[in-house]
Amino acid sequence: MIYFIDGELIAEHGEAKVYLYDGFLHLEIGPGHNLWMVESEIEELSQQIGDLPRGNCLEIGLGLGVASKYILSFPEVTKLTTVEINPDVIAVHQMVNYIDDARHKGINGNGLDFILQTEEKYDFIFFDHYSIIDEDTLEILEVYVNAAKKILNKGGTILAWFDPYTPKEDASKFFDILNVDLDTYNRLQSYYN
Numbered sequence: 001m002i003y004f005i006d007g008e009l010i011a012e013h014g015e016a017k018v019y020l021y022d023g024f025l026h027l028e029i030g031p032g033h034n035l036w037m038v039e040s041e042i043e044e045l046s047q048q049i050g051d052l053p054r055g056n057c058l059e060i061g062l063g064l065g066v067a068s069k070y071i072l073s074f075p076e077v078t079k080l081t082t083v084e085i086n087p088d089v090i091a092v093h094q095m096v097n098y099i100d101d102a103r104h105k106g107i108n109g110n111g112l113d114f115i116l117q118t119e120e121k122y123d124f125i126f127f128d129h130y131s132i133i134d135e136d137t138l139e140i141l142e143v144y145v146n147a148a149k150k151i152l153n154k155g156g157t158i159l160a161w162f163d164p165y166t167p168k169e170d171a172s173k174f175f176d177i178l179n180v181d182l183d184t185y186n187r188l189q190s191y192y193n
């Protein structure tokens with residue numbers, strides 16, 4: 001069974017399409033059925049993010065807004081800014097998973113540009129703007145993380161989605177870049193065999 005054959009196309013805008021398949025939303029971007037997000041990843045995302053979100057939060061990559069909703073589920077979160085580069089993704093997200101929460105602010109733009117320009121400081125910063133973790137992703141992630149450190153409040157956390165299929169060598173670079181504490185490291189590692 002394949003989501004784009006057996007599923008139902010429920011939203012489309014420019015190069016973004018959302019299918020409903022097997023009870024879950026599937027986000028495809030661009031030609032060639034590039035699957036960027038499946039709603040069922042909420043389990044993985046929530047276990048990775050844990051109960052870290054609080055205060056002023058920043059997220060790079062909206063996708064289906066699954067992580068956004070999870071972050072906003074914490075009453076300790078006073079504000080969440082989500083930066084998404086692709087206007088088509090924002091459009092389909094609003095059609096299928098609109099978030100009605102006064103604490104949520106959506107921005108259309110490049111995550112790095114936003115980080116370099118913002119005058120705000122954040123308590124929790126979450127990166128999920130890539131679909132795999134490879135050499136190229138790691139190179140860019142390192143730049144993002146270093147820039148993010150400058151807008152992080154004392155005691156705040158920088159986290160990024162960990163793909164459990166990451167090859168060992170790249171996974172260890174990923175953990176080095178994030179410089180996560182032991183608890184978070186163990187939680188992320190539990191996905192990785």
Ligand SMILES: C[S@@+](CC[C@H](N)C(=O)[O-])C[C@H]1O[C@@H](n2cnc3c(N)ncnc32)[C@H](O)[C@@H]1O
Nearest residue numbers: 061062063064065066067084085110111128129
């Ligand atoms: C894997 S999806 C995010 C999934 C999301 N965490 C969720 O829960 O649904 C990655 C998203 O990041 C966006 N993106 C890619 N590069 C970006 C950038 N430089 N700045 C902001 N968003 C970016 C993509 O358009 C895509 O919507």
